[in-house]
Amino acid sequence: MADKTDTTSEPKPGDASRNTPPGPAHVSRRRLLGTAGAAGAAALVAGGAAGAAGAEAVREGPDPLSSVGSAAVPFHGPHQSGILQPAQAHAHLAAFDLMPTADRKAAAALMRRWSDATADMMDGRTPQGDELGVALDAGPSSLTITFGFGRTFFDRTGLAAKRPDALEPLPAFTADALDPKRSEGDLWVQIGADDTLVTFHALRMLQKLAAGTARMRWQMNGFNRTPGATEQPMTGRNLMGQIDGTNNPKQSDANFNTRIFVPDDRNGADGWMAGGSYAVVRRIRMLLDTWDNLSLDQQEKVIGRRKSDGAPLSGGQETTRADLNKVGSDGALAIAGDAHIRVASPATNRGAAMLRRAFNYHDGFRDDGAPDAGLLFVAWQADPLKGFTPVQRKLDRGDGLSRFLRHESSGLFAVPGGCERGEYVGQRLLEG
């Protein structure tokens, strides 16, 4: 499936020319900068020397200096956007519930409106009838918008027969303190971009397009590092200060696609999910006051990695495979028995794997002075029973990190495959 994956991979500077911006002046300005950005990237590849550079060098080298705004992700393709692309600097997660009067036909019309507007916005165009203006001047800024269906969607639209078994409710975990008002929902939307006004505009646009059909159930804001804040792209840090996501499955892994995406040849109730994926969404509050009071040494033992550079405590650097059997000179395991990376490791989970693509959140402070902050955890897998559920069961029993976390909300959504031109997301379900 390498050819398919290519269509949804990280955008390259040259993609900017794909845009059809609102007016001619806009076009020329964007194109001018696109060119200059490519030249700048070439200079970086050349190690700082401002020599001549060909297009080849631009495409192959790292590109931390290219224009943030002009990066565009394709909307059409076998998978929806917002799964394989690196997590952007800003995100809105939101769930909508269908109004009592909305039937399958109304839901289909909404998915059509949402898909059309999304295709426009991801390509840097202003959707028809959009006078909000909030995202004007900015490029698409790597905007992705991902749509999913919750368990309750199928009853409300008379599609219960097509509800996948994979949408069975997740088991309860001891670290759960779930708020039903901020959990689940008929429809789920994940918006990500590298600019806050681009994400806000997309969120408002989708909300407007839902008027009369669906109502917002909950909504959360997330963030990651700004492009260019670090000297080179690297695994991000979470609000505990830990480098988080090192051990994520890679697209180059042999079984990546079968683990993350529902295969094309699936028969049964979820045949319409070919190319899709299941998203587990958890709002995980970090007890940061407690955490920050641990010594650096204690924190590193809980995680099993060095805080400064993410290297496993068994040695090496961030990307070195953790040696779970290594014993230190003191006779103790280098990576403790309850260390997070041991308990979460695929090696101790019969190969269970999910693609984590998380955002930090910070919604001010609670009455006790502790930050209302943590992780908007989003995990992708072809089957939650082979991804999130077994891993979380194990973490729930033996993870030393669990006592610093509270899962405050939860959602499980069927995210259908992408659509081709002229189609809309979910069409195979809603018209199949």
Place this chain on the structure above:
Amino acid sequence: MADKTDTTSEPKPGDASRNTPPGPAHVSRRRLLGTAGAAGAAALVAGGAAGAAGAEAVREGPDPLSSVGSAAVPFHGPHQSGILQPAQAHAHLAAFDLMPTADRKAAAALMRRWSDATADMMDGRTPQGDELGVALDAGPSSLTITFGFGRTFFDRTGLAAKRPDALEPLPAFTADALDPKRSEGDLWVQIGADDTLVTFHALRMLQKLAAGTARMRWQMNGFNRTPGATEQPMTGRNLMGQIDGTNNPKQSDANFNTRIFVPDDRNGADGWMAGGSYAVVRRIRMLLDTWDNLSLDQQEKVIGRRKSDGAPLSGGQETTRADLNKVGSDGALAIAGDAHIRVASPATNRGAAMLRRAFNYHDGFRDDGAPDAGLLFVAWQADPLKGFTPVQRKLDRGDGLSRFLRHESSGLFAVPGGCERGEYVGQRLLEG
């Protein structure tokens, strides 16, 4: 005062070399990119051609492609940071109240701790004893931290005799719906940076350093466009979609310094405020559902500017001076009598002026489905009675925009001048 202003002006790429990062590896990586970034900027100046470029071109040209992370603002100088620098992409505003046991000496010690940590963080160094780790790897990312004293600070520290008259409470306005819990406070902190983890780290660091002396009273998150999201730096848009801030005073204006900063030769209770400024902070919620239902034409009449490019309705482009007397072919004023830019114009306010340096905010949605979003308005002036107060009085009576706004919180703070090496912010007040 041009020489003084220079020390706090917009950082240049070359400033990155001023940093003293935690370790040698960090130094070399940052320096490497600093060089490459400069080369990229040079390529942009050269119009996209990747030819040879000298250091001269780098310094003089626009630099949208330089490393976001490595930009550093000086902490020491005649004015505090966070006033003259362009508003960053992310901000935290917070107020702290002194604990009952905290006296003037404790407050002075806190200001010393805060100042020392701020000097480190703004320069990309890890403050002494800081193991939070949240901002590791990132550069200072244009971090600024600004400290102010509220009216109540002076009673609690036995310094009532030094309280400036300018801190007299602001008058009540009809658009006010103020929440006292999110208003005022003994101490005010404004944190801004182009990276969310850098701002969060600074906020947590200040909170930790306040432990035992001051408690957080309120805290708000704000944002502006991400660097590089637009093709060239431009006046930002607010969440109404309007280009906002066009008519701000410029540092090149003849009377800029006397309008914004308290002069050095001030006698009386606020002599310690030399080089300082007064900050008016208002959380202004926008009634976006109502606003977005107006037609584009109606919105533009309310503001007095074209939404697409910010040009005044009297003609020209964004920076063209509005012709408030111009009458259109229909016999009506081109800029309506209650248009926001007419009522707010210095020309109709006897020259009253303030430097607005605002951030957008979005804290999810209210129960009625309307976004809890708007502007964290921060305005700077040498005297609120010649800045915010007369302008807001006028807006309160005649501004067509007022009916789409609710002022939900308010604060007025005395922000002392900057400090020199070895000093701390507020030292002239607390030890004077």
